[in-house]
Amino acid sequence: MPNINIDAAKANTYDVIVIGSGISGGWAAKEFTEKGFKTLVLERGRDVQHIKDYPTTNKYPFEFEHIGEPALSIKKENPIVSRCYAFKEDAMHFMVKDNEHPYVQEKPFDWIRGYQVGGKSLLWARQTQRWSDFDFEGPARDDFAVDWPIRYKDIASWYSYVEKFAGISGNKDGLAELPDGDFLPAFPLNAAEDYFKGVIKSRYSNRHVISARCAHLSKPNQIHLDQGRAKCQNRTLCQRGCPFGGYFSSNASTLPWAAKTGNLTLRPFSVVESVIYDDAKGKVTGVSVVDTNTKETTAYYARIVFVNAGALNTNLILLNSKSKRFPNGLGNDSGVLGKYVAFHNYSARISAEYDGLKQFATDGRNPAGGGYMPRFRNVFKQETNFKRGYAAGFYASRYMERDRSGIGGSLKDSLLHGKLSPWIVGSHMMGETIPKESNFVSLSTDKKDSWGVPLLNIAVAYDENDELMKKDYIEQLTEMFTEAGFKNITPNVSSQAPGLDIHEMGGARMGHDPKTSILNKWNQMHACNNVFVTDGACMTSTSTQNPSLTYMAFTARSVDYAVKSMNQGEI
Numbered sequence: 093m094p095n096i097n098i099d100a101a102k103a104n105t106y107d108v109i110v111i112g113s114g115i116s117g118g119w120a121a122k123e124f125t126e127k128g129f130k131t132l133v134l135e136r137g138r139d140v141q142h143i144k145d146y147p148t149t150n151k152y153p154f155e156f157e158h159i160g161e162p163a164l165s166i167k168k169e170n171p172i173v174s175r176c177y178a179f180k181e182d183a184m185h186f187m188v189k190d191n192e193h194p195y196v197q198e199k200p201f202d203w204i205r206g207y208q209v210g211g212k213s214l215l216w217a218r219q220t221q222r223w224s225d226f227d228f229e230g231p232a233r234d235d236f237a238v239d240w241p242i243r244y245k246d247i248a249s250w251y252s253y254v255e256k257f258a259g260i261s262g263n264k265d266g267l268a269e270l271p272d273g274d275f276l277p278a279f280p281l282n283a284a285e286d287y288f289k290g291v292i293k294s295r296y297s298n299r300h301v302i303s304a305r306c307a308h309l310s311k312p313n314q315i316h317l318d319q320g321r322a323k324c325q326n327r328t329l330c331q332r333g334c335p336f337g338g339y340f341s342s343n344a345s346t347l348p349w350a351a352k353t354g355n356l357t358l359r360p361f362s363v364v365e366s367v368i369y370d371d372a373k374g375k376v377t378g379v380s381v382v383d384t385n386t387k388e389t390t391a392y393y394a395r396i397v398f399v400n401a402g403a404l405n406t407n408l409i410l411l412n413s414k415s416k417r418f419p420n421g422l423g424n425d426s427g428v429l430g431k432y433v434a435f436h437n438y439s440a441r442i443s444a445e446y447d448g449l450k451q452f453a454t455d456g457r458n459p460a461g462g463g464y465m466p467r468f469r470n471v472f473k474q475e476t477n478f479k480r481g482y483a484a485g486f487y488a489s490r491y492m493e494r495d496r497s498g499i500g501g502s503l504k505d506s507l508l509h510g511k512l513s514p515w516i517v518g519s520h521m522m523g524e525t526i527p528k529e530s531n532f533v534s535l536s537t538d539k540k541d542s543w544g545v546p547l548l549n550i551a552v553a554y555d556e557n558d559e560l561m562k563k564d565y566i567e568q569l570t571e572m573f574t575e576a577g578f579k580n581i582t583p584n585v586s587s588q589a590p591g592l593d594i595h596e597m598g599g600a601r602m603g604h605d606p607k608t609s610i611l612n613k614w615n616q617m618h619a620c621n622n623v624f625v626t627d628g629a630c631m632t633s634t635s636t637q638n639p640s641l642t643y644m645a646f647t648a649r650s651v652d653y654a655v656k657s658m659n660q661g662e663i
Contacts, residue, residue, distance in 0.1 A: 114211025118342030137207030146333030262305030284488035403628030462487030
């Protein structure tokens with residue numbers, strides 16, 4: 093019998109275990125397998141293979157039963173996820189249904205998830221911006237959270253490394269607050285967006301409108317063709333899964349690349365309940381996995397573990413990984429695990445009309461979404477009654493207006509001969525929130541999921557800083573829209589709960605001091621050196637930029653460090 097157990101352990105032993113197959117997990121898999129390490133990637137959801145498992149990708153609107161909208165019965169069954177912009181007939185199969193994976197809301201929080209191979213990399217908005225030192229130095233300068241243990245110079249070359257492989261479109265804009273990257277050609281602004289860019293440039297010295305940077309192959313390089321990907325077709329049907337691989341996802345890029353090495357084992361339907369810490373050996377030896385379908389528990393072993401389950405699920409796994417050494421969760425000597433969770437605040441918008449430029453209309457679609465305004469408040473100095481600041485999107489379009497009031501022949505004629513509307517312009521806020529101890533996640537003491545894992549309790553809320561920031565956004569965008577001659581300016585402040593922004597971060601933050609943080613400057617646990625976290629859970633603060641590019645860069649950098657440490661016998 094002991095021999096059988098030994099043989100079973102050998103069969104389930106790898107060099108590396110990666111928990112999660114989303115954006116950061118996919119990168120960990122690529123980096124380790126390329127370097128010759130036998131790597132097990134565990135995914136709690138089903139398998140989704142590139143192209144093969146995109147069932148709606150080429151459907152016409154009339155092929156959907158409700159022209160894209162989920163049935164009312166589905167919306168009623170899923171009051172949380174149905175609030176998400178992507179929860180439509182063409183993509184809702186990639187999103188977690190409310191009753192299948194419950195959680196506890198100590199405070200209202202809309203947790204949007206995608207449990208399948210590739211995770212939310214199939215669904216993300218694909219916006220990619222680098223951080224600058226204004227972001228990494230923020231907590232120390234503005235006295236919140238803890239100091240980041242790295243600066244821009246530590247991560248700049250890794251941004252370049254992942255940008256070249258993923259394929260990021262953008263312009264060299266020369267802005268200190270938003271560093272330039274290694275870009276493919278940008279998607280251009282349309283006439284009204286370019287007009288607004290000119291107005292802002294002429295009226296403000298420290299505000300800028302640029303073409304949004306995004307993870308789309310505007311002009312593929314050889315490395316992208318080698319991945320089997322092709323030029324973005326500007327379909328803007330990305331949430332369905334792209335058969336061309338025109339945008340970056342784990343499914344189209346990193347996971348197939350890892351598979352080609354022969355060093356990848358991908359195991360879907362695998363709920364990781366905990367990471368196994370061996371008190372005698374003083375290190376992590378593997379993970380405990382519950383099969384989604386059979387409910388059987390299996391242990392898998394490895395020399396090193398990367399936890400990339402998505403920010404809140406990573407916190408859940410670490411909190412549930414208890415041992416004699418770590419009774420309050422793996423690596424949690426500081427007691428801050430699960431605390432200082434933050435998010436992005438997207439709860440304010442503004443729209444207007446512009447009667448100029450009537451000689452122009454839009455032709456085709458822009459997968460970048462239009463323009464982007466980098467943060468301009470409190471960048472170089474503190475100038476408001478709130479900390480930090482916000483970025484903003486900007487977009488403009490025209491649509492065909494048709495008179496539907498007639499009947500018979502007159503109605504037919506009116507529908508055939510419409511006229512273009514004025515330019516409809518709009519913006520949405522992307523605000524930084526402040527990590528606070530009172531914003532936390534914890535394990536439920538009495539409720540478990542279908543696999544015996546405690547439910548996650550989420551206690552995260554807006555604060556006065558968020559409200560002041562929203563007020564300023566509306567005021568500043570109203571002023572800028574007025575300067576541009578826009579009319580019918582209409583602010584819209586949403587009452588949505590946190591979470592719907594889908595950029596939750598923190599809980600296992602990086603920092604210098606093991607007494608106030610979980611991870612060091614390499615995303616390595618202070619208290620357990622063979623465990624790394626490079627997804628959103630690692631974030632010390634949120635800044636205003638979309639975070640996925642930073643997760644990619646962190647992951648590639650951490651794998652490089654981990655491999656060198658293993659080769660030197662330090663892990």
